[in-house]
Amino acid sequence: MESQPSSKVLHHRINTDISQLLQRFENIMATATVENPSYTSSAVETYQLDVESTALIRAAEDILALTRTMKETWLFGNLNTLGEDERDVQRREKLEKDAVAVQKAVEGGGLSKLAPGK
Known part of the structure; x- marks a missing residue:
């Protein structure tokens, strides 16, 4: 098994994953609220929504992977959560x-x- 991450590394990863999740959601909402009747802009917005939703799913998967890592560290390692x-x-x-x-x-x-x- 690889070395166990420290609590500071986990806190940094938590903050990064949450900010990514929020940023992707904000990007989706900003793209979805734009009203433009042209086909070209609609196609670009559709593509942008697809990219952002894929990134949002990836950010959620990263958070799930983080929770698994934290569970493994608490169960099998010496996670120093008290600093x-x-x-x-x-x-x-x-x-x-x-x-x-x-x-x-x-x-x-x-x-x-x-x-x-x-």
């Missing part, structure tokens, strides 16, 4: 080390030496 920075990583690692030290102390009977009356 954990270096300080958070160090804090989490320290907490994990402290938890291991407490576990070893409990298993080794080190805590019973601190509270001998119990």
Whole structure:
């Protein structure tokens, strides 16, 4: 499996796909509202509508592919959606080390030496 995308890459892709979808829809609406009785302009507008609708479908397919990628990343990868920075990583690692030290102390009977009356 290829490397998993980061949350920043996914956010950028989301924004790009949404803007493409909206732009294509706006282009279709702008073309559809033009009233011109000539056959030539009608043919050009029909072609333009065909091109824009194909691009709109492609943009929707891109969004569907993105949602699949996000699901795969959440299920099988380490998608960092919370935006954990270096300080958070160090804090989490320290907490994990402290938890291991407490576990070893409990298993080794080190805590019973601190509270001998119990």
